[in-house]
Amino acid sequence: MSRDSKHPCxxxxxxxxxxxxxxxxxxxxxxxxxxxxxxxxxxxxKVELDGIMSETDRAKxxxxxxxxxxxxxxxxxxxxxxxxxxxKAKVKQLQEESGTLEHAIRDKKSASVxxxxxxxxxxxxxKAMETREQECLETVETLTREISGxxxxxx
Numbered sequence: 001m002s003r004d005s006k007h008p009c010x011x012x013x014x015x016x017x018x019x020x021x022x023x024x025x026x027x028x029x030x031x032x033x034x035x036x037x038x039x040x041x042x043x044x045x046k047v048e049l050d051g052i053m054s055e056t057d058r059a060k061x062x063x064x065x066x067x068x069x070x071x072x073x074x075x076x077x078x079x080x081x082x083x084x085x086x087x088k089a090k091v092k093q094l095q096e097e098s099g100t101l102e103h104a105i106r107d108k109k110s111a112s113v114x115x116x117x118x119x120x121x122x123x124x125x126x127k128a129m130e131t132r133e134q135e136c137l138e139t140v141e142t143l144t145r146e147i148s149g150x151x152x153x154x155x
Contacts, residue, residue, distance in 0.1 A: 077154065080150050080153060080154055081154070083150060084147055084150045084151070084154075087143050087146060087147050087150070088147060090143060091140055091143045091144065091147070094136050094139055094140050094143070095140060097136055098133055098136045098137060098140065101129050101132055101133045101136065102133060104129055105126055105129050105130060105133065
């Protein structure tokens with residue numbers, strides 16, 4: 001006879017221990033399965049987080065490019081405003097020159113000249129001033145168009 005058959009209490013305890021061992025093994029197997037599933041979920045979450053981080057970095061880069069474009073546009077606007085101010089000053093100066101030239105032309109035309117050579121010289125001067133006046137008027141018109149164009153660009 002075996003030793004187990006001599007002790008029935010030991011036989012029952014041994015059977016209980018075998019069942020407990022089987023239960024522990026089953027629980028261990030279930031826990032291992034749950035652990036593996038948890039690891040898989042963690043890996044999937046890490047992949048998703050990496051994707052989110054990539055998208056965040058891409059969005060930051062795009063935002064940076066938009067900010068750079070905005071800064072460049074603001075700089076261009078400032079430059080255009082400065083050009084407009086300079087051109088307005090030049091238009092004013094040319095208008096003043098034009099007024100002075102018109103006045104000089106009227107003065108020259110109204111002056112009485114007794115000598116023919118003097119009259120011819122004055123006519124030449126008047127002609128030159130009229131040419132300069134026309135050039136000034138054309139320049140004023142050109143600058144006025146440029147200012148209008150800059151104002152439309154600004155808007």
